Amino acid sequence: MTQAPNEDRSRHDPPDCEAIVRRLWDYVDGRLPIRDRHEVDAHLAACASCPPHFAFARRLREAIAASAPVVSDDDEARLRARLRRALASAGLGGRGA
Numbered sequence: 001m002t003q004a005p006n007e008d009r010s011r012h013d014p015p016d017c018e019a020i021v022r023r024l025w026d027y028v029d030g031r032l033p034i035r036d037r038h039e040v041d042a043h044l045a046a047c048a049s050c051p052p053h054f055a056f057a058r059r060l061r062e063a064i065a066a067s068a069p070v071v072s073d074d075d076e077a078r079l080r081a082r083l084r085r086a087l088a089s090a091g092l093g094g095r096g097a
Contacts, residue, residue, distance in 0.1 A: 016043065017050050028057045 020043045026032045027040050044051050 017047060020044075020047075020050055021053055024053060024057050028054065028061050 020040055023032060023036065023040055027037065032040065044054060
């Protein structure tokens with residue numbers, strides 16, 4: 001049965017909601033392909049159940065970002081080099097340090 005555009009937002013099909021919520025973190029992180037992002041946007045505009053999940057995820061993401069220490073490019077490069085050396089010494093790294 002197809003839902004009319006002006007039908008009640010709360011009558012969305014739960015399996016649809018499950019599929020959309022499974023994309024939650026990729027959506028919030030901006031990692032969804034544009035077509036999938038538009039699909040999630042359309043669902044969120046038509047569904048009464050899903051937007052609170054996405055709003056919570058955004059707030060959580062923002063709180064984590066605000067509390068995370070700032071890491072410089074030098075710190076990241078040093079960490080990557082240490083990881084490569086550790087992997088190489090364990091025989092797991094394909095590239096040298």
